Amino acid sequence: MTDNTDGPLDRQALRVLDAYWRAANYLSVGQIYLLDNPLLTEPLCREHIKPRLLGHWGTTPGLNFLYAHLNRVIRARDLNTMYVVGPGHGGPAMLANTWLEGSYTAANPAVQRDEQGMRELFRQFSFPGGVPSHVAPEVPGSIHEGGELGYSLAHAFGAAFDNPDLVVACVVGDGEAETGPLAASWHANKFLNPATDGAVLPVLHLNGYKIANPTILARIPQDELDALFRGYGYAPRYVTCDIDTDTEQVHQDMAAALDEALDEIRDIQQRARAGGDRDRPRWPLIVLRSPKGWTGPSEVDGVQVTGTWRAHQVPLSGVRDNSEHLALLEQWLRSYHPEELFTDNGAPIADLLATVPDGDRRMGANPHANGGLLLRPLELPDFRRYAAEVDKHGATTSEPTRVLGRWLRDVVRDNADTRNFRIFGPDETASNRLDAVYEETGKQWQAEVLPVDEHLAHDGRVVEVLSEHLCQGFLEGYLLTGRHGLFSCYEAFIHIIDSMFNQHAKWLKTSKALPWRRPVASLNYLLTSHVWRQDHNGFSHQDPGFIDHVMNKKAEVIRVYLPPDTNTLLSVADHCLKSRDYVNVVVAGKNQTPDWLPMDEAVLHATRGAGIWDWAGNEHDGEEPDVVLACAGDAPTLEVMAATAILREQLPDLKVRVVNVVDLMRLQPHTEHPHGMTDPEFDAMFTTDKPVIFAYHGYPWLIHRLTYRRTNHHNIHVRGYKEEGTTTTPFDMLVLNDLDRFQLVTDTLDRVPHLGSRTARVRQRMADLRARHHQWTREHGEDLPEVRDWVWPY
């Protein structure tokens, strides 16, 4: 060590900070390589090495470096800090640091802070029966897995919303920074209110390389890089380290950069909180430029490794069979001087422990990163008070999402003090007719406001940004830190976040198996402006496949609801906001829809999830019907009801049963999904041998996938969206996909045996009506009046 470095750290502080970093690096390398001999108490030999060398070294030393420096400022300033790791494949770093600080052992008592525990820490990493190689739910302190790159910064901002005392440090990898979601996330600073939200401190980690390529941001000139971040609205500062840079100077530089950044954050917050300054601040941002695989072997087999993409995973790959590699590994491990860092029994020395924050201030123990610990149930106003009045089934209409908006408005109102509920949407909250919420709150917005603007607010419960990725990422971060929320989205475009949903569902599945992870609020999707009502748009806006997508994930975390009317939607929404650890997908319309059920029936129907609407059919008590007309979704329900009315009028002695399905999971066997009906239940509803005409909201084969094991499956005939569409009238969309009432009647005639000669007349009538519809719409540009104005007649 030299004495001529310059910065805020005194000799002792510098010494222990560097020692901590070396310890974390040592523990990281150990995880990748060692089965045994964790303290290097004997010379390293083949038997100590794992047979499969797995892990990502390249990003790890930088993550350790930042962790060490954050610990210093947390202690110095008593900061409440989370650490979001964009390069989440650097799992060894987080495992090493949480072990060092004791939070890992608190969550996993089998891995103590001693030699045996260190051996287990090393062995379990990427080992069968052990822990994954990424910053998975198994890692305390994490809300972010990072295996799929791009979401760290959105998670960080989501965590910071409504947590005014929290500082979320977020490491963004330069690989990850090339992704779309991350590129969009820099602008999240336009949505963070310094008075009422916490702070996000992004650290762009330029280590220069991805798996096999340089990164864009590491290969543009410094003036472009600086302009870029100033353009994003940040005040960047730079900490730069080449392979040859004296690490002491880098420590000093990082310590200074962090001190300055945290001073700035404090000043920004004080100006906003005490001074009432409403200008959007230029939040600080740190760019750390350091060699990939920093402190690792600089050259292996004659080629440079540290500072190149070759350091990405396992720099020494042949350790078990190549004595030179083995010697290099031992030299590398010993370069950290483990004998100075750990006691004889393997515990970190007291100097290191003294650098660790106390209790919940440890980043691995921060309760925000185990959000269920902080979760407070929402105060939910009684949804029954918002009911559409229904004196007679289907006689009146209402707009389901508009009515829901009134309830959501009061959810906002009743939880204004706890500030733990937000609505996210890609510029569609009003389009989706939830705009009643603006009577109670605004859209959070820190950029410029003009007099003509409406509903913008420095502190609002609605967050709108035209990026489904940001909406999803913000909401995930918000939920995983113990709050509640809703994402309302056009149905077709929710596919934009298919992969983010995958990762969240995987996170929930794994978290549920960890006793120390506490349940969090469910992720609620309200998919509206759905496939059947894209009147202003067309084919590109028509895709009901998100339901299919979510159903590939574990049954214990997935719920799908298709409420047929306003009152059922209210009941479903109330249930979803009370639920925990699920992903709830609710598909509901925004257009005028018949109010099929009075509230008491709607609650019962939503609770049962599927049921026979005996008031709609004409079967007689105790007798089986001749045909079951089943429906799921608002548009199919309307068509089934209209088809039922035609059948009752045209073939009055045909016994029709109407079944409506709200909770799609009810269709699965109960052995496959906890909501699934037993076979006797299913058989009682759908019969064992009668034709079932099933009108479904989405792609028809999903119903087959759910029911293929049922007794009567071979009799189930499904109509749904078969990828036909354009900009046209609502009823024409149904006709294009053979989901219209006339087709459903014809389908019934095709499948019910022994109807006799009367069917010819009805068939002809259906064909005539379809032809009349065709001609009418093409002439008048709107739906046939008798279809448009149809009302349930019974």
Next chain:
Amino acid sequence: MTDNTDGPLDRQALRVLDAYWRAANYLSVGQIYLLDNPLLTEPLCREHIKPRLLGHWGTTPGLNFLYAHLNRVIRARDLNTMYVVGPGHGGPAMLANTWLEGSYTAANPAVQRDEQGMRELFRQFSFPGGVPSHVAPEVPGSIHEGGELGYSLAHAFGAAFDNPDLVVACVVGDGEAETGPLAASWHANKFLNPATDGAVLPVLHLNGYKIANPTILARIPQDELDALFRGYGYAPRYVTCDIDTDTEQVHQDMAAALDEALDEIRDIQQRARAGGDRDRPRWPLIVLRSPKGWTGPSEVDGVQVTGTWRAHQVPLSGVRDNSEHLALLEQWLRSYHPEELFTDNGAPIADLLATVPDGDRRMGANPHANGGLLLRPLELPDFRRYAAEVDKHGATTSEPTRVLGRWLRDVVRDNADTRNFRIFGPDETASNRLDAVYEETGKQWQAEVLPVDEHLAHDGRVVEVLSEHLCQGFLEGYLLTGRHGLFSCYEAFIHIIDSMFNQHAKWLKTSKALPWRRPVASLNYLLTSHVWRQDHNGFSHQDPGFIDHVMNKKAEVIRVYLPPDTNTLLSVADHCLKSRDYVNVVVAGKNQTPDWLPMDEAVLHATRGAGIWDWAGNEHDGEEPDVVLACAGDAPTLEVMAATAILREQLPDLKVRVVNVVDLMRLQPHTEHPHGMTDPEFDAMFTTDKPVIFAYHGYPWLIHRLTYRRTNHHNIHVRGYKEEGTTTTPFDMLVLNDLDRFQLVTDTLDRVPHLGSRTARVRQRMADLRARHHQWTREHGEDLPEVRDWVWPY
């Protein structure tokens, strides 16, 4: 008009440019509102108005303005220019301009350039049986629908690659600019070679609002905006227009900006082409700030409309029932002075026509935008020459994608002159073991290069950027302009572009129905580093659901292949690169895999798509087997073969049939998919009554979805990925999901009747082996040697 404007346009040029713009605006408003009276030859009345007012006015006048200005420079400079419209919901603009220039009528002779044609142009817009409201495939000159925002700039760059004479003007909306994919796309300039590629001229259109909100980029200070685009590496220039700005000055400013930008493009290209300048240029970029709904009604019902979000769709919504709205509409339409723009019979006046480029220079007629016109088949080297030598089924192993890489290397070589083939990937080409291509080409990269870098090139056939969105967007743009390509991706992360795939599949489906749109090369996905071999990663990297996702799209555009070995992969890949207008999904492994089939058998097998491997089973000629072991995918095939070997050894008189499925679509009924087997074919392969144990690569229910109509469906028992995983050994992954050989043998014993008492012994053996595996992996961290080293014994 005043005389004191300043700029490159003389009076006459200014006059006709403005007249053209007015004509396009008039035609746009007409499409949204008018059923009749297209030339306003009589006073406007209720009957002339469409019953449903649909369309997006807000963005349209800006799109028209740019089109008019581009026409000027195309003529002046004889430019070869495409127009990519990010705000693709502004369909009326493209329809108006292509009608004005005659390219619309060329593609759609029913819509002539006369009064009757204008009436039809208006009527058909967003009308049942007419054309969609977006810039859909129906619009000549477009490769970009724009209904789902975010992909315009990536499409534009894809179009520009290898088209050195092309200038792709790309309008980016400020709403769209908030999306992740668009935010990432600005950096695409690091991949564009000024010597060998064309130019992209981005025009950021700041009209200030989305559906209901201001946009971020319109509400940050000018210095931030400017820094942002300089940070992205562009040289921005600004054309700014408030509601009050004299439009003549805006015309002058835009003309000057375009002239300067095009001069710069010319200079950049000359420096690179003649001068050999290899520095990354600062490409020009134009920011047009104009009021949303520019030239529309400034105030309606007492509130401001133009220049606000209220102009987004239909500014006057009550025209049919509100005489004030009707009067405002008439006033609005007449403000363009249609009588000065169109002849009595409705044709554009000669002055306007004189501003339109000639023939293929018209942006609606540019052949690049109908890429099939320019498509040249690839020269494909005979894939048989790259075969893995197979003397005996399954006796040797090879790495399928590594061998494929050698063939791809020579595809690159053999098409070097035509420059019409590229490989796109998110930093995974080498990781996916296709790195043989680097013997022939490099990775295109215009940012800084350091001595340590490998395979970077100013002109390379491989494009790597860590954004699946960019890979997909580039490839789409490349294919739709008549070239060929491949996207190689980790299987799990292809979900990132689920929604982009949706839009491309919809584009293909619609295009196939348009006779004037010529077939383009298929979009080929190579999904590797798949669910079963994520040895370095874990649960987040395990998701085989893209297959399920693509199968919701129209059967006529979707193909899915799961080649079980190297030779079959070669044959499939050859087929895919020759195919047209499909999306081909190929899932193949990169790890050592038994070479099951010699090349001649592989070709036959791939061509048939599914077949009985009679050399693997032990059924006797003419007799039906006792059980069918079916498989699709490389890992399941290995397990089925190992299970077959166990069964043949343990129960030699049990007649086992092995069926392998390469082309998943073969399983569907032929009435559902053109590749589907007929029922007799299917029954002959899978029997009508014997148990079928089906080992499948992905989520098991997909096999049920495909086969639920088959006679023997109730006997099909599927094993696949059931969402269990972590970082562990390859065989442990199979065990976690009950897809391992021991489980398949047990499944067989469970389902074949009358096997007698011998099964107890075999069952016990299977249970013992599973237990032994469990213990072994957890002790040794690797797979059981007898599993790892297993070789097909027959």
